Amino acid sequence: MDWLVKLLKLLDFLLLRFSCLCYTWISVGCNMVATFIAKSAMPVVAKLTKKVVDSLISDGTKTGTLYWDRELAGFGVRVTTGGTKKFLVKYRTAGGRQRWLTLGAFGPLTCERARELAKVELAKVIEGADPAADREAKREAVTVAQLCDLYLAAARAGLVLGRGGTSKKQSTIDSDESRINAQIKPLLGQFAASEVTRPDIEKLKADVMAGKARRDVRTKRRGRSIVKGGHGAATRTLGLLGAIFNWGIDNGHVEDNPVRGVRRFKDAKRKALLTSDQYHWIATTLDYLAGERHENGKPKHHARGITAIRFIACTGLRRGEAANLHWNEVDQDGRCLGLGETKTGFSLRPLGRSAYQIIADLDDQDSEFVFPSETGEHGYRGLPNLWRTVKKTARRLVRETPQRAAAEADEPGPLDGLTLHSLRHSYAGMAEALGATLPTIGALLGHSAGKSQEGVGGVGGVTGGYILKRLDRSLLDVADRVSDHIVRAMRGEQITAEIINFRPRSVSIRLHGARRTAH
Numbered sequence: 001m002d003w004l005v006k007l008l009k010l011l012d013f014l015l016l017r018f019s020c021l022c023y024t025w026i027s028v029g030c031n032m033v034a035t036f037i038a039k040s041a042m043p044v045v046a047k048l049t050k051k052v053v054d055s056l057i058s059d060g061t062k063t064g065t066l067y068w069d070r071e072l073a074g075f076g077v078r079v080t081t082g083g084t085k086k087f088l089v090k091y092r093t094a095g096g097r098q099r100w101l102t103l104g105a106f107g108p109l110t111c112e113r114a115r116e117l118a119k120v121e122l123a124k125v126i127e128g129a130d131p132a133a134d135r136e137a138k139r140e141a142v143t144v145a146q147l148c149d150l151y152l153a154a155a156r157a158g159l160v161l162g163r164g165g166t167s168k169k170q171s172t173i174d175s176d177e178s179r180i181n182a183q184i185k186p187l188l189g190q191f192a193a194s195e196v197t198r199p200d201i202e203k204l205k206a207d208v209m210a211g212k213a214r215r216d217v218r219t220k221r222r223g224r225s226i227v228k229g230g231h232g233a234a235t236r237t238l239g240l241l242g243a244i245f246n247w248g249i250d251n252g253h254v255e256d257n258p259v260r261g262v263r264r265f266k267d268a269k270r271k272a273l274l275t276s277d278q279y280h281w282i283a284t285t286l287d288y289l290a291g292e293r294h295e296n297g298k299p300k301h302h303a304r305g306i307t308a309i310r311f312i313a314c315t316g317l318r319r320g321e322a323a324n325l326h327w328n329e330v331d332q333d334g335r336c337l338g339l340g341e342t343k344t345g346f347s348l349r350p351l352g353r354s355a356y357q358i359i360a361d362l363d364d365q366d367s368e369f370v371f372p373s374e375t376g377e378h379g380y381r382g383l384p385n386l387w388r389t390v391k392k393t394a395r396r397l398v399r400e401t402p403q404r405a406a407a408e409a410d411e412p413g414p415l416d417g418l419t420l421h422s423l424r425h426s427y428a429g430m431a432e433a434l435g436a437t438l439p440t441i442g443a444l445l446g447h448s449a450g451k452s453q454e455g456v457g458g459v460g461g462v463t464g465g466y467i468l469k470r471l472d473r474s475l476l477d478v479a480d481r482v483s484d485h486i487v488r489a490m491r492g493e494q495i496t497a498e499i500i501n502f503r504p505r506s507v508s509i510r511l512h513g514a515r516r517t518a519h
Helices: 002-040 050-055 111-126 131-140 144-156 170-188 198-210 231-250 276-291 303-315 319-323 353-360 383-399 420-433 438-445 461-469 473-491 505-518
Strands: 065-069 075-079 085-092 098-105 215-220 223-227 336-339 347-350
Touching (some): 098 111, 111 131, 144 231, 170 198, 170 231, 198 231, 276 303, 276 383, 276 473, 303 319, 303 383, 303 420, 319 383, 347 438, 347 473, 353 473, 383 420, 420 438, 420 473
Antiparallel strands (some): 065 075, 075 085, 085 098, 215 223, 336 347
């Protein structure tokens, strides 16, 4: 009897398992049937028209109730519990993935227009496109402003190369950031970088030239942010933006550079050559500013800044090279400057004796910089403002002279139109007037070998590299002669080498004719 009991228990267990399995199959089948019925029961209208869509209501489903157009497969409208109605398209990609694409809200978008858009998007699907993925990619695409930020971040990390394949210097990065914030972001920053076209760049050029982003705001106690327009600003802005897009192409952010091919204005840098009188007015004005005092007896102007301008005039240094000049870059015995940070990398410059005398007596105990700021932590950064003061003061002083007492208020001063870089050009002009060759002038200015810059440049090839890097006695002699002549001109003395200014033939004829008439 025991075996019979065991058999009955086994049969009972098997029947129980079978019934559970059947229940599971029945349950799954019912769910599948219910789903099929639910899908089959999705509301379908003959055609989505304004009258039909106005009458549609939600059945309370959280995700909204879908109504499909029988005439155009895949075209429908979703009605939410709040009453919002949006047209959409449902399709499958070439890979079989189901995608949804919202066309727009009913109201602003009519049924007729929504149907036209749906046909366009479905036609793209037939051609193998994925409109929903394309829209998502555009939504995630970087704007011009974001591309600029990525470019600056890479530049600060040393990943953007400048001249000679070296990382961009901090001063150049600061200049780029200033131009980006002043011109590019305000005028083009909101555009998707991948969608910027050549007409957009042409408009940017016109807006920058017209000064559309012009501003003059105070940034700190003694600082202002002045943004102007003009041809030069437009040209430099396009140059920077083109470099940013090229970097974006290399790093996969964009596929094309819309700046390429856009014609730019000639960046006409002012290259005025100073006359002896102008050199004298610089010295006179600097002496006057050095003597100005506040009521408490403190100097009104930075003494090292005044000395720096004299030094630039007698050495032809760039403004930044002078401002950041360290004492350990000055070789007193070798009579030269070993500049570690210049536009062309390390640069060895001859130092004329008159130029060296300008800094020989300066106290170098408080700072490592030859021309330090008030705190001594960095080089003097106020040269642009000080130079503007020099020109303004020279204009006022010249009107106070007996010969110019009746001068018009708007008559230009003796230094108007000149920049600190004009002192560098004039230094080269003085060297040429004294008979220096182009390779020698290139060495005096620290131009890189094998390139022609600012009209005088170096000579090419290996030989040019040897010539421009050698500080021999003849090169020092030229530096002495140039600095001596400039110092004498600043003192108002008559110098033997004069730079001949261009004079139109009509003026010469008039002057010579007047002389003949007088005779």
